[in-house]
Amino acid sequence: MAETAHATATAHAHGGGHGHAHDPNLAHHFEDMGQQRTSATLGMWAFLGTEVMFFGGLIGSYIVYRFTSPDVFGAASKYGLNVWLGTINTVILLTSSLFMAFAVHAGETGDRKAQVRYLLLTMALGTLFMVIKGFEYREEYHEHLIPGPHFSTEALHLPEEPAPPTASAEHAHESAETLKTASFLTVTPVQFVRQRAQMFFVFYFFMTGLHLLHMVIGLGLVTWVLILARRGRFTPSYYTPLEMTGLYWHFIDIVWVFLYPLLYLVALHK
């Protein structure tokens, strides 16, 4: 994937320093280590900018559909997803971010054993996150919530017929919103509700799947950085690969920080 090559390429930029380079990790086209490090950091931040826009397209679309059919997404989220597993996963990912921060700090101070310890802890939590995600997917599979021919909505207590505007005030504004959109469509409100419920799960599986893919890449990077740390390649003046992997990992955590309320906390109050 491009991301792996990117981070590894940045780290490999150190190449064989020849001629005037005094630090073996300095690439030939950089003047000094400071320039190399700030270039790598800026490059990583620009790359994270592209990742933000990559997820941004998805999140923007999700927001549009959530606002045009709020009660359907609310019901699908409340009855379809397991909020507890989502919350546990959030805690796991925040903790793994903490350990990664300690690992980068250990890189700054040159404490090799601490680097290895915290990187291992980060990997462990990352794997745990994926295992829990696996359980969630299995649960949703059994409830036939995977979009496609077998998708069924009876587990979701969807509002069968979105109550006409005269319904109780509590749901009035939301179902009115759905009706306004539905009245626009030539499809019947009942069909529309079923389609939008399936679309919620299209978003759910696509977003969390993409996040998992980035998680796998992140774990790959952490493994590679772990090998370098164990060989003691990082010194207080050169630990760029470790820092870049840290930035990438924190980014994955930030994506989950946004996905969690977007997907799991849509209508907890219902």
Added chain:
Amino acid sequence: MWDFPLFPEQASTLAGWVDGVFFYGLGISVFFTTLICFLVIFFAVKYRRGSRADRSNPVTHNTTIEVLWIGIPLMLALVLFFASTFVYYHLIQYPADSSEIYVLGKQWMWEIQHPEGRREINTLHVAVGRPVRLTMTSQDVIHSFYIPAFRVKQDVVPGRYTSMWFQPTKPGTYHLFCAEYCGTLHSGMIGKIVVMEPAEYEAWLQSGTERESMAAEGERLFRQYGCSGCHGRNASVRAPLLDGVYGHSVALSDGRVVKADERYIRDSILLPGSQVVAGYDPVMPTFEGHINEGDLLKIIAYIKSIGNTERAGR
């Protein structure tokens, strides 16, 4: 020799306005293009290398002139924006008294339905001087109903209704194009807009003998799909009579009371199980997938037409 047109006809009330905005913009464009091209050529000739032109103290930056040529184009552009948005607003707001015509776009033809029942393929007959509003939807991909002579265009999006209006001012026959790429015969999805005198138009409307009104055609379909088997007057199966239902409230078996509008009829046909009338058992089969869009509109028109007879209790 000059047999090909260079400017489209103006055949609708707003065509003149749109052309006005266009000519204003054209004026700006021609002015700036000639100014720039003239200056480039003039400087190129005057200051060619080796010419004895005066090149003393050339200026490389001058903030006032920069502000000038930011401000002036901005003003001109904003005038164009306000003029255009004003005309656009009128292009969108249809007059209340405009007659409504249904347009169904499907891959590579236009199906046009007049409420009086006339149906046409790829041609639309309208009366001069009367505003017409088109309510359009598509059965498959995005099309776009485009009449250059009226300067109107509106994408026809599947899954929702879009609408546009125009008021023809000149009788004649004008082009109808599909402007949004929609597949192999996108360029074949063209047609004619025939603008006639009002009297001629009324005659044309009635002349369609074999074309009975939408409701009459709906009744034929009502029998053809077997609805009359249960909902007819002397039907054997016990099912609610539909005379005098449209527009009135209906009590459902789950206690709710809903108004029998187009949506209610449509849902009852496509998903009968979801709203069963009180006192009847849910035996009606669903017709989803059997009745296409056009026929559904006709059956609804038929049920609407028998809606105002007195309620025959059952």
Added chain:
Amino acid sequence: MSQTVTPTARHDHAEGHIGPRTYLVIFGALLGLMALTIVAALFDLGAANFIVAMGIASVKMVLIILYFMHVRYSDKLTWVFSVAAFLWLLILVGGFLNDYFTRGLVAGR
């Protein structure tokens, strides 16, 4: 802009150093904010639910960026680049909602 000609900029956030203790404080704050967002989700505020949830998520994001990702003491350039992408995300979402929220206001448009 950072001048490349100056001697190698020693670790550019030498002046403000983020120690493990700060990380723990930030970690606690993040967990607290997560709890807050769950509690906030329990109340039915209608459309405001979304805005509150996104607000809390943004605060968590800012904390992670500033402290875990060391943007707090790094140069102005990193600030700009870490903020720019999120501004563009707002442009994207703003453009969408500007169309979707005003859809039903004019008949047929």
Added chain:
Amino acid sequence: MSATVEEPRGGGGDGEYRGERKNYLTDGYGILSWLLTTDHKRIGLLYMVSITIFFFVGGAAATLIRLELMTPSGDIVQAETYNKLFTLHGVAMTFFFLIPSIPAVFGNFLVPLMIGAKDLAFPKLNLLSWYLYTIGGVLAVVSLLLGGVDTGWTFYVPYSTMFSNSAVIPAAMGAFVVGFSSILTGLNFIVTIHKMRAPGMTWFRMPLFIWAHYATSLIMILGTPVVSITLLLLALERVFRVGIFDPALGGDPILFQHLFWFYSHPAVYIMILPGMGVISEIVTCFSRRPVFGYRFMAGAVLAIAIFGFVVWGHHMFVSGQSMYGGMVFSFLSFVVAIPSAVKVFNWTATLYKGSFSFDTPMLYALGFIGLFTIGGLTGLFLASLATDVHMHDTYFVVAHFHYIMVGATVMAYLGAVHFWWPKMTGKMYPELWGKLSALLVFVGFNLTFFPQFVLGYLGMPRRYYQYPPEFQVLNVMSTAGASILAVGYLLPLIYLTISLWFERDAGPNPWDASGLEWETTSPPPKFNFDETPVVTGGPYVYPLGEPEGQDERLPVEPQPLPAGRS
């Protein structure tokens, strides 16, 4: 650029090669030295070869389209073949030629040279960017071999997901992969321009070429990911019949248009901004004058890049977007037109009191200014709501964007090829042939696309295989122009290739131009400069007028201008 670069000391530099110093072309032989190079100059040449191939693939499709449109009824190809032709023309030209053309070839080659760096910040990423481009190209060719794709380069839903039975997935994935190539190029430029400038080169001493590429890179990294996710969603929906765009699945096809145009409008600025950078370099060099209003020109480039992101809705005025949404986008589209106008005025002001020599690059540059003005101004009609309702999806739009892309960007690209050919290859090009090709391109272009403005207002829709007979005369004129244009494009391919062997050697600075890239030998050595140059003055040091950056308050004592500069 007044810079102190001592003459290279005797044999001190790299080893001698046949009596003259080694340069990046002779510094390594064999196919591997090219395919595994991390030298930004070689990667620039690799890109030049690949995009030229795609230019002529798209050009062939254009020729067939123009031949087909000579007659009102379809005579040469069938309807679906015609649809596949204009889609191939669209995809090949936008994704595989226009977007990478100037940035990937001249940006890669010149950005490090112009700012005095040894190479781009991430050389290996630069090579990966070319490989991603090649993989994307292979995918596009695969889609061609599988029968071609007939959805138009815009891949509009639901036709592309549910109703088209052509090879949509390979084409969409090709565009997806080539998007990452453009992201990596943008990333490289941003970091290099920020972090690797030569000592003394402040932001206002950089050439406008670098400003233009900086702005383009911003668009590349902020826009491209959105089209990547859109193409991914499209592929998901087409393969698994489950998705968020198709109305049969409860989705909204207009959301696809929002996502697609969020990138694709800034993408047209990716195509034009580098061209603007090239024109600023050529116009100043051949009129021997610094550019007029340097800071406004730099600001205008950034303004275009940033404003470019808020105007995409003007592609969707009639697509069912809400009326108020349309009005907001229309207003913003007018505001984004202003910086382009400022640039044209500044180029024209640069010509005042200059001293011109009309070499080929200058002819292309003057052509650019004229045609870009027409292209830009016709954009006003499409930004204004009332006229866009009439002109959307007609040949007026086709003429507008061809005036910008072919009239401006391709002319800037050809101007850049001729201007920096001596620097890249060490050889001059035949001047007479160059002038002839510039003239042919200018005449052919105008004859091809001006009639299409008239056709557009008459209401002839785009992507039409057959059209009503009354449009035929204008279409025949357009096809005649296209044949002249085709000759105009083939000429440079021929005489430039020949010039590699038979033309005279060009010295380090044949145009006597100011710029760091002209301070080193041509072709430049592997690491560009023997000693990193120290920059002491503004970008355009020409006799007629004093560059703006000169009064920089940096405490560097003014260097005496090297002798021999006229």
